[in-house]
Each structure stands twice: as structure tokens, then as C-alpha cells.
Amino acid sequence: MVNVKFEELKAKDHLPSPKGMALKIIQLTLKEDVTTQEIAHAIKTDPALSGRLIKMANVLMSYQTRPIVSITDAVMSLGLSIVRNMVLSLSLVEGSRDGACRKFDYQNFWSQSLLMAIAAKNFVEGRRMGAAEEMFILGLLGQVGSLGLATAYPQEYSLILEKAQAVDTNTTLIDLERTEFGLDHNQLSKEMLADWGLPQVFQIAVLHHENPALSDLAEGNRSWHILNTLHIASYFSKACLSHERQRHKMVQKLILSAARLGLEADVFTELGDKTVQEWREWSKLFGIHSTDIPLFKEILQAAPPTELEIFDIGTPGISLETCYALRILLVEDDYATTLVLKLLLTKAGHTVTTAGDGVEALSMLDKFMPQLIITDWHMPKMNGIEFCKALRYNELWRNIHVFVMMTQENSDRMEEIFEAGASDYLTKPVNSKVLGARLCVTQRMVQLQEELKVEHQQLRTIAAQLAASNQRLQQMALTDVLTELPNRRHANDYLEQQWAMAERSGRPLSCMIVDVDFFKKVNDTYGHKVGDDVLKQVAQILRSSARKQDMVCRFGGEEFLVICPDAQAEQAYQYAERLRQNVAAGNTHLNLIVTISVGVASKAPTLLNAEMLLQLADKHLFMAKEMGRNCTVGN
């Protein structure tokens, strides 16, 4: 449809096109077997064109030390295709300085196109991304469709421009053009470039340069860079030629859009001023007007970009998906790059904090513990490599994931960043798809780390609970439930231990078996419950009467065993007597008179083991019972 419309316009010869000698030269360049001499000869037949071409070649090739003095020289230095496009551009400018469209400002059109051309050339030079001479031509012809509409439909386009200016939005102009002519100025530019034989990548760039988000070019490839450079160059030219208040706002956005292409704020500011200066010089060459524009540094000082404004920079679409939001610390000295990256990451759902250099970043780590740090390589005070090393030397920070951002030129020094401890790298300008992919891997790793941490914590809690319940179980296994005294098993173990120690050290050891007298009677008379209470009270008296190092145990039924380390027979006997008297004097349940009989045994050479010591104590207990109870029998 668009193509049909274009063919119609072309057939009627209504579009601006190279005329006369220029047309002949262009046709000549399309011949496969054409020689440099033939082209040079053809150009020379038009002295005015030759003069402009040599001037233009010298300005474009200003980085060459040797000036271009002849047409042959120009064709040799610039190549056939660039010379051809230069002839085309010069011829168009020459042939369309004014026209019949009343509302179309022809002077301003070429003035802005020239500014766009120089900007495109300089922005590409600044990043070494492509042929600057080609970008110049692309910039110059980038809006040629508007001139085309003004030439083909002077009256109708005048009315449309009037209507569009009333609402003052570009979308409206495009809509009006489509409705009125069946194609808009960008579509017409594309068709005209295609007709003149300019490469397809240029055609796509002019078609989408006002809104690059509409193209489906893969971010980061050459075509994407050409399109976005043209977009910024176009926006730059509009900003420069707009009113002061409007310009301030546009420059802020411009700085941030340029950062997306890897042009840091300082570099971009310098390039901007250089472009304006060159524009004034070039304007003389093309015979078109230029105006005074303040230095970009001054514009920015008056209104630096703020975080709020970054949400409206109209940069190419971003496709970062977040499955797991990360805490990210961004360390970068260029504020424009910082703002743009922060926007990318925040939009993707991550929490982002920023630092201007490594020293500031380190001082922030105690308060903001990031899961990922994205740091620039080149920074003042402490560069990215030193920063990485500082992180890896610290116990608390060594597990933080770190991406180091590097320029294309640094890519051969990549091993340095990994040696310093970086987890990964990003090439500037950061490609949002690459960043998204790297983040996805980091998100998965951080998520696993966090899950592991939780699992470890749960395991530690379970282990602590197990240890506590084991201890309780062990305690229960060794404790008598009724009296809460160590039980017979515990008593036997302890006695064995003490026996072994006494054997080794030669120190004394005694034990005593305590038995409640006539206990059956208590049970029979008062019942089992009262019997239990009496046993508990006797246990209590025995425990409170014992020395620190003695162990009082329930040995079974109404029998207790008291193990007395470091006690001679004599001492043990006295101690047993004291126990017996305390029990007899104790206030027991229902004022019952409770007495005990005690059999004491002390370690002696005739006793070979703990078992024999116990047997002796039991024998003495039996004797005490025989003697009428409530008494003590010892060695």
C-alpha cells in the first residue's frame, strides 16, 4: 500500500530528486565496472559540485593529516558509495532550498537535518561503532520524507502542518499524514532511501528513528545501534532548535538516552558542544543558517537529570523478567549510566541502591547487604578490580555475587576481573537482554543459597531439639520416677566409676545400703499412696543430709544406696549414723515413726570389685536388721 503510493508519486516526478549532473553521477556509480577515474571525471565537469564535494570530504575526513585536494583523492579516500551519497545529498540541498509549501520551513528543515547529520557522525565516532561518514549521510537524509510530502503536496501538507502545530504532537502529524496521503513522512523517507539504493539497515533506521521501540531489531546489534544513534541525533537536533525551557527538559532525557548507548554524560556533553560548533562551520558550506546554542555543560548545570525523570526517557524496550527480586548495589561514577541502569533494574522488580565509587560502596555494606553488586571497572578512588579484591578478602562479603562492567576495549583483559573474584562481567553499553540473562542465573543461585541457609537453620534447630530431648531421655533413663533420685542403673555405673578411680588413686571409698524398717506395715496400714510419700520423704532427708560428693540413689523398693567417695570406714559409719538419726528425727507423713537400718562397707584389700563392696554392705544391713533395726553396722 505504502509502496504503491510511493510508486505513484515517483511516476509523477513529484518527489525531490537529484537533478542534472548529480543524477548522471549517481547513475554512473551504479554501474558495476565503473572506475574511480570515470567518476572523478564526471564530477569535475560540474565545478560548483566539485568544490563543495572537496570541502565536504575534508571536513568529514578531518582526522586525516593530509588534506584532500582533488576529486580523485576524495573518491579514493572516501570510497565510491560515500562519494555517491554525498553527491546525492549536496544535490538535494541545492535543489530544495525553498518550495511551494507555505508552512514548510525549508531553511529550518536543512538546518535541522545538517545538525542531525553531524550529531549522528559524532555520536558514532565517540563509540567507534561504525563509519562516521555514512552516519553523516544518514542523518542528512533521515527526514527527507517530510521534504518529499512538502514537494509532492504543497497545499495539503501546509494545511496538515498547521493542524499538527495546533496540537503540537508528532504522533498527530503522522496520523494526519497517513489519513491524508496514505503514508507518513518516515515511511516516505524509507521508500526514497530504498529508491536511491541506500542499504536496508539505513532504511529501517529512518523508518523507526522517531520511535525505535517500534522496530523489532535485536538490542545491541549493528542495526540497533545505527537506529538508536539516529534516534538520539534526531532528538538532539530537535532539542537544540527548540525553545529554551523545552530544551532543558529535552537535554535531560537526551543525556539518559545516550547513556543507554554507552555514551557517558561527560563524553556526551563534550560531543554535544563539538557538534554545535561544527554545525556552525558546516552551515556556511551548505549555505544554510544556524543559531547560537548555550554549552551543554551549562544547560545541564541549570537542570541536572533527576531520578523521577528517568521513567520517561523513551529508550528502547526492556525485557527483564524477575522470578526472584534481588537486593542490588550499583557502583558507577557516571550519573547518567547509574540512573539508566537503576531504572532497568527497578523496573524489573529489584531493590537497588547506588554508590559513586568502591570506597563509598564498601562503607555502605554494613547497612545494605546486597545479594548482587554491579560495579564499573573504571572509577575514581578505587577501581572495580580493587573493589572486587576488597570484597573477597572480607569474611562477611566474600559470597556476594559481583558483576564487573567493562568497555569493549577492555574485553581482552577479562581474566583480570575473574582473578579479582568477580562472578561475571557485562560489556558497556549494557544490553538489557544480556543483563536479564545474567540476572536470571544469579537469581537462581541466590535463591538456592537462601533456601540452603533456611534448611541449615532448620537442621540446626532440629539438632538442638534432638540434643535436648536426648538429654532428657538419658536423664529419665537414669532417674527414679518416684523419688527423682538416680536409679539403680545409675548407681551401679557410678559405683563402678568410683571403684576404678579409687583403685587408681588409692583413695578410700565407702558405700551404704539404707533400708526402711517395717515398711510393709506402713503400706498395709495406710495404703500404698502413704507408703510412696514416706519413701519420698526419706529420700529427701537422705539427700539433704548427704555431702556434696556423695551420691544418694534409690536402689529398689524401700532400699537406698549412698556412695561416698573419699570416705574411710570410720567416717562412713559416723555419716550413716547421722543419716539414721536424721530420718528418725524427721517429721514423716501422719506423724509416723519411720526408722532405717544401714549396712556400711568400705573398700579394703580383701574386696576385689565394686560388686563385693555391695555384697558386704548388704551383709551388714542384714546384721543391722537382725540386731533389731534402727541401727548401723559397718566394717
Ligand SMILES: Nc1nc2c(ncn2[C@@H]2O[C@H](COP(=O)(O)OP(=O)(O)OP(=O)(O)O)[C@@H](O)[C@H]2O)c(=O)[nH]1
Ligand atoms: N508404697 C510402696 N511400697 C513399696 C515400694 N516398693 C516396695 N514396696 C513395698 O515395701 C515392702 C517391703 O517389705 P519387706 O521387704 O517385707 O520389708 P519390711 O516390711 O520393710 O521389713 P524389714 O525390711 O524387714 O524391716 C513391700 O510390701 C513392698 O511392696 C514402692 O515403691 N512404694
